[in-house]
Amino acid sequence: MRRALLTGSAATAVVAGTLTPALAGTDERRCSPTRDDVPVCSTDGSAATATFLDPTATVTGARHVSLGEQIYVGPFAELRASKRAPISIGASSNVQDNVLLDARGGSGIQVGDRVILAHGSSVRGSASIGVESSPLPPQVEDTVDTLEGSVFMSFGSEVDGATVELDSGVSALARVAPGVTLPSGFLVLPGKNVTTDAEASDPALGKVRYLTQADVAFNEAVIHVNESLAREYTELYREDPSAVQGANVDPGGSDVNPDRDLPSFAGEEQAQPDSPNRVIGDVDLADTYDRFTQRTGERIAIRADEGEPFVIGHVDRMDDDVVFHALEHTDVHVGDDVRYGEGAIVHGGGRVVVEGQPEEQTVVGDRVRLGDESVIFRSTIGDGARIGDRSAVVGTDLPAGAVVPPHTIVLNGEVFGAVEW
C-alpha cells in the first residue's frame, strides 16, 4: 500500500477525573497520565523513553497512576485508580488492547517492570504482578536463564486480588484467584483457575507448569516489540496528532513494517480519525465505512501495526471489545457474514514453514460464530463453525460446521480442558 499522507486535528485522550496537573511522583523517571501527559507520557521529552497511551485508553484517577518509561498502552485499555487504590506500572511493560486494571475496591495494583498484559486480560482489586519474587524451583533454577525477569499474562486471563511473582505467567483464559500467590518459576495452564497456593506451586496438581527457556525468549521478544511500539506511536503522534485516532495509519518505522498504511473500506483507502473504534494499518475490509460502522459495537481494536494485511469480509455483527492483532507476514483472513461476540479475540501468528509441512495461518471461514470472549489463535476455522463463549482454539484446524462448546480449551487439535471459571 502507498504511504499515507497525514493531515489532521489535535488528538484527545479520554481522561476522567484528572483536573489537576501532572505529578511526576517520587521517581523522576515516572509520570502520571494526566490531561497534559497523554497520549505521550514522557519525563525527558525523548521518544526513545516515552510511554504512549493510545488515545482511546481510559484512565480514571490519573493522579494516582504512575507509569515508568517505554510502556505501550493499547487501544481501549482501562486503568481505574483512586487515592486509596493507586496503580503503578513499571518500565518496559505493556498494557495491550482492552486490558482492564481496576484497583478500586482494593488497596492498589502494582505492576513491575517488563510485564506483558496481553489482549483482553484483567487485573482486579489488590494485586501485584512482577514485583515480588521467590527462589526459583530447582528444576527451573538449573535450566532457565530468566535474564532481567518478566511476566506474561495471556489473552483473556485474570488476576483477581492475587500476587503473581516475577518470572511466572498466566496462560489464556486462566485465572489466579483472590489471596493466592503464584510463585516465581510457574505458569498457570490455559483455562485453569488457581484457587490455592498449593495449586500454584505443584505441577502434579495439574494447574501449573514450570517456566521454560522458550517462555523467557518469547517474553524478551514481546517486550522489545512493545517498546518499539511506544516509540513509534509517540513519533507518529508528534508528527500528526490525528494520525493516532480512529481508523488510521500504523506507525511504520521498523524494518519489518517500514511504511504507514491506511485501512481500506470496500476497496477505498481512507482515514476516519473520528471513528470511535480503532482500525489501524493495512486492514482490507469488504464493507464500506458506513456499513462497517452500522454493524459494529464499541471499543473495537483491529490493529495491523505488525502483521498485515488483515482481510475481513462483510461483517454480520461485531459486538463490543473485539480485538484483531497479528504478527508480521501473518495474513489474517476472515470470511463473510461472521458474527463476533463481545470481547472475541482473533489473533494471527505462528506460521509454520518447515519443509514438507503446510503453512498455518489464521483463517476464519464464512458464517462462523465466535462466542463472547472467545479466542482464535493460529488456527483455521471452517465455514459455519461455532465457537462457544469463553472458549479458545489454538493451533488447530477446525472443519466446516464444527462446534466447540462454551468454556473449552482446544490446543493443537485436541480438547485440552475446560475453562474453570
Place this chain on the structure above:
Amino acid sequence: MTSPVLSRGPAAALLTLAAGLTGCSSASGNDTRATVPAAPSSATVAGPAPVLASATLTDDVDPAAGTWSTTWQACFEPLPGEEDPERWEVQAVTAEGVSPRIEELPGSCVGLQLAQGPGAAPADDPGRTAALADAASLAYRARAVRADGSVTPWSEPVVAGSVG
C-alpha cells in the same frame, strides 16, 4: 543460571538464545552465547535467503531426578552454490511482532528448552502440551553474514517446536 540443557548434541553450534539477547547472564562452561555484535543495519543484503536444514524435538527423561525435559533444535544452511558464511544471526519472531534485537549464533543452529516437568512420562503431561502450544507463538529466522560484511535476506521464520 544458565541453560545446560542446551549443551547437548553439537554444543558449539547451539545458542543459549535468551541469554544471548541481552548478554547479561552469568557465565558458565556451557554458555555458548556469542560476543561479536550483529551486522550493522546498513549491511548490504545480497543473494538468496538461507533455508532450514533440520529441526528436531527431543524428550529426555532423568529417572534419578524424576524429571523430563523437551528440547528443540533448528539448523540453517545456505542454498547450494552459496559460500560458507562467516557467521549466522537470528531474530525472534513472535505472535506480537518481530523483535528488533538481532543475535549472533555461535554456529548454524538454534537450541531451546521448550518444556519440562516432573515424572517420567512427558507425553502424558498436560504441561508439555501447553508448553509446546505456547512455544509455537515463538519463531526464529536466520541470515548468514559473509566475510565482506554483507548479509543474506532473512530465512522464513521457523516455529519453535516444529520438526522437519
